[in-house]
Amino acid sequence: MRLSSVLSLVNQVEKSKFINAIDRICGDAVRHDKKIEAQLNKLDGQIKNASSTDITQLFKIILPYFEKAVREQLAMLGAQATLLTNILSRDGNSIARATWVESLYSKEWDVINRRAKELQAEIEEVSDDESFGNSKRLGIYFACFSEAHSNDQRINREAKITDDERGILNVLAKQLDVTADDQAGIEHLVDKIPKNGVQDALNELREIGLVFISRKRQTVYVPDEIVSLLHRIQGKELADKHLLRILRTFSDAELSNILKNHRKKIRGVERKEKVSNIMKLGVPVTQILQRDLFNDEVTINERKDRLKGLIQDLELDLDKLGATLEERTEIILNSLNNCAESEFNVLSATGFKELFSALQNHFPMLSKVLKHEFELEEQEELDVEKLRALSITPYDILYMLTNEEVKSVVDSMGIKKRGNLRLNILNSFADATDKLIDNYGALARRDLASLKNSNIDIAESEIGVKFEEVTKAIFEQLGLAVDEDLRRAVNTSKDKADVLISLSEDDVIVGEAKTCKNGDFAKYSTTSRQVKAYANRCESAGKRVAQVLIVAPTFSDDFVESAEMDTEVNISLLEAEGLKRILDAYKSRRNPKFSAKLFTKGGLLKSDLIAKNI
Structure with a gap:
């Protein structure tokens, strides 16, 4: 955190x-x-x-x-x-x-x-x-x-x-x-x-x-x-979870080389135990990547090529590879040390929850493995919010599983087996989120029939939560800073904001996502009490609430009028289909220009005008 x-x-x-x-x-x-x-x-x-x-x-x-x-x-x-x-x-x-x-x-x-x-x-x-x-x-x-x-x-x-x-x-x-x-x-x-x-x-x-x-x-x-x-x-160059990620990519012979270089037993030692024994050595990662990984006769150029292969194995998105062995080592370490934010962004909040739930179903030992590897209390209830607070990304979870366990999960889930299996699993959940976004209007209207026609299997009791999560995913895809850490910090058991968007170090937008099955959304008094409570919580945490943004299928005339006349808090209203149009326009532009301040105009926002000006 x-x-x-x-x-x-x-x-x-x-x-x-x-x-x-x-x-x-x-x-x-x-x-x-x-x-x-x-x-x-x-x-x-x-x-x-x-x-x-x-x-x-x-x-x-x-x-x-x-x-x-x-x-x-x-x-x-x-x-x-x-x-x-x-x-x-x-x-x-x-x-x-x-x-x-x-x-x-x-x-x-x-x-x-x-x-x-x-x-x-x-x-x-x-x-x-x-x-x-x-x-x-x-x-x-x-x-x-x-x-x-x-x-x-x-x-x-x-x-x-x-x-x-x-x-x-x-x-x-x-x-x-x-x-x-x-x-x-x-x-x-x-x-x-x-x-x-x-x-x-x-x-x-x-x-x-x-x-x-x-x-x-x-x-x-x-x-x-x-x-x-x-x-x-x-003097620790990498967190243990990132060193483990590197070791998972090495061959058995390379793991043996590292142990031999430190006079450790290798005969009759299983791969899993080799990885564990290397983790206990406390050897600098630089030394592993530049020396211990190789036999003495391996040339500098061959070592550089191996690190290039490691970069590809780890799927690191780099602008440059580095010309020397030392530069490539430094690039790998820097990339892993600064990867948390980008790895959380690979999946939306919905996608992360779906991934974690599916992994628990297809690998029932997951919670036990994570609690053991991350030294968490046995009775602790594990969920995505807890993992995010501990800076445990979707990648970190998948690398806690051995290569053989990942193969078993891929088989069970029916995911393609070519290429990087862990990346294939992540991509499959990114696709699931995109499917919900495509049907965002039906989700807002709680239209189960339309959702089922689009092969989306969802219980009616889950629609509200899904709508909230998909709304976050849309904001994230618009490039907005959805601040889950702040939301978790300010939420209480009574007051739970759906979305918090950071505009700066000081300013935030409080977002509320509402579904409605029949007709226009009309519950202004209840909703206004909720969002005002959330705004007070944010201000108590030292944040200035620049705007409250309410997303719903459509709004009644009375709701719109009440929001415009409210003097206690600035409220903007946005129809769900309108938010989807804004996202579609954003994705269609080569160099889209979008600012969260477009949501701070107040009253019922004109989504067509916003989409046109992206």
Whole structure:
């Protein structure tokens, strides 16, 4: 979930520590940074009274200073904070109940403690005449880590690993090929990680602005921007889900090459276990793509060609491939690190829900797989909104399935088997959304007979929800910013807006989609109460409601007149068939020009005129 959405979700007290952290950093940096000075001047220096939008913009400007401060403070907090941030920055853990974070911590602690005991036995067995084997390498790293930790005590300071020392130890670990789990185990031997006190450690992370804790929901939130920051501090080039995506494309021989290069067992190891073992290594993705993937005799040109093939396998839409091995590696990493928004846009909100529902039917183990891979609570109810909040895209879901499982799903669903199977599945649901858009008018009128004649099988009880979802899909295809994160943040169990369209950081359009079976839509008093409640929720979250847009099959004369005379909120009305005509005109133009401001004129909108001027 983006920072702006988290800020809209939590109350003033719950975001106070984050604002205090920003305030401290601004106080130190403003003297020599003109951009920060200019932004503070806009706020009259009153950060604590700033809107969520202003805080988000300020955070973007001070991010380098914030990251530097966090590095220093995490080093001071010690091994427990490091372990906790490692857990919270993993896929699926950015929104979690505090009790679940404690259970994940306990589980991780047990794994590290067990590995630490194994490492201690291995290090102690090393003899003076032993060749440079695994025990010798681990012993060297252990000795260096112990020295880095204890050297402060000689000058009467608390023993700790500074950020600079950790950087040197990371280089040493890379040169000695000490894997991530072994690094954690050795650190536990030298500086034992406390098993208890997780709540206190969470509060310490909250103090330095890394997490938000909702007391009401007893939930910990880590914004996407903070997750990316923690990955940089950890030296993590890609999220685990993206590394998994890369590994899924490799052949068995290539997976074996990676494991062989780190002296790991490959004989008799199944493909699924090979992938899992590589994930545990913690090896930089750059090293995998440039070295570990290949035998020593493979030339640079052959390695470049293999990365070109990887780009095609991953279906990355790139403007350039890069001329060197390093450039191609960087392009792959950047593309995957910035792919979330485009991957969510591949399917409409309707398409995503349809995909998730169909996958659950054709692969009943899906929820169990996702909960295991993303470390979600067993009793948690999984739905598309929860997945979107965790930044889990349709691509991410499909790559959680093994290649064999994807083949089985394709067979079960009767989808074509040529080409990229995961992409074939996605495209089939994009087509289903297009079919509903083509019959948008019938959907608005709740015309079941027309829908069935078009081979659309839908229950009457589902029509309202489908109409809302297809309306979102149309807005998305018009290039509008349908803000699901904000909608989720402002909605309550009582007040649930259908659509929120972001015009800017501050301005939104509140959209409401209404079906009507017989005649014109005429329920103005009820509808106006609803949209005014939604507008109030948005304004409480620091947004300005530029317009309310109501979409229905047709409107009664009284409804139109009441909307035009309403002085409390600006309301625009748009007939469903008219919205479809606007979309058709948009798609027919080579370079369409369309702005959401065309929906802010008020009263009954003239769709023909809007379509003509696109």
